[in-house]
Amino acid sequence: MKRYIQSTVYVIFVIVTFLALAKSFMVYKNPFDLYENPLVWLALIGFVMVIVLKEIVNVMAINKAKELQNEKDGVVPEETPAWYAGILKSWTNAKDIEQEDEIVLDHNYDGIKELDNSLPPWWVYMFYATIIFGVVYLIRFHILDGDSQAVEYDKAVAEARAEVEKYKATAPNLFDIENVTLLTAEADLKRGKAVFNLNCASCHLADGGGQIGPNLTDEYWILGGGIKNVFNTIYNGGRDGKGMIAWSKTLKPEDIAKVASYVISLQGTTPAVAKPAEGEKYIAE
Known part of the structure; x- marks a missing residue:
């Protein structure tokens, strides 16, 4: 019964969220513009994440149920595929348990030993990426004197005002205190x-x-x-x-x-x- 209630709530959430996103797409002129409509992107990302996480939980639950059933039936599980193990090792650079003696340090705290593992490559690459970003940012905004956020805002406001004035000049039925003239017809x-x-x-x-x-x-x-x-x-x-x-x-x-x-x-x-x-x-x- 609990599973049916969870499934019903999930289906209602998906439908309501999808309708809300569809409505936002119809209301906004440029719904996918990140700068103009960040909330649309946040809602879209959140919606996708909920669906993905729900599917991940389902897969994990199914796999766990299979493991328990295999354990009950005495079935020996298959080893991790070689390609998956290779990818995992290349991105973590971790030593196998059999090789941990090679990297164990001469530290012993009540039987707890320390391993001299190297940093995972994915972390190192992200660290290098932050260095590259910092260099680009330094050159762009401090050496080449790029526009700051305040300057970009002022430019955007000036462009918007120019567009408004352009619209006023071409709108025959638009009157305000600035452009109203005496009508004599x-x-x-x-x-x-x-x-x-x-x-x-x-x-x-x-x-x-x-x-x-x-x-x-x-x-x-x-x-x-x-x-x-x-x-x-x-x-x-x-x-x-x-x-x-x-x-x-x-x-x-x-x-x-x-x-x-x-x-x-x-x-x-x-x-x-x-x-x-x-x-x-x-x-x-």
Whole structure:
């Protein structure tokens, strides 16, 4: 019964992990990019390791069961294959038990003797690899003055900002405080008026004369006039605690630009009831 529960849990783990990895592959643009998505690689490596370890445990359990059965039946196990023994010896450089007398040292601690075994080749090769890596690192970053992680980060940020600016320059419907311009086309002003009447007229009146909100037809502004200031006020909201709410989460930047342009077009008009001027007179630079 215990074996069935373990198998069920293992199957559920494999299915859930596989679905999670598949979902991550669909979400990320470059899921196999180690620098952008290291967690994907960690999850993938962990998933593979669990499967491999599970199979290793299964093989070990099967072999152990065979050994016990052979021992019970009196079957003599076969010796280790010569090729496997050769590989193991070449990578460990260990002496056979019969040859240990050749490397035993004249040390005896309560019957415990010390062998003068040489370092395993695999360890020696890894040690040499670290020396080579250290030399390459020294030349690359301390002699040739290679980029540090901080410099590489700054370069990556600069490249990303350049890509963003390039995208902004080619995106016709992308507006922000930096690139917004006054729109004068009839269609844009008509759309701005419609959005204004729907969302802004309750506080500023339909003709912009002002009620709860300030008068939008005079030359005085609380947070500055001009298309950039008006766009910023609508986008981020007015004064904290008593000003207009931020409309960035309700209106699209494109519509905010059209509303701001429409508000600018109200300058100099004569509302039915004009609220007294507030703020300071705005003079365009």
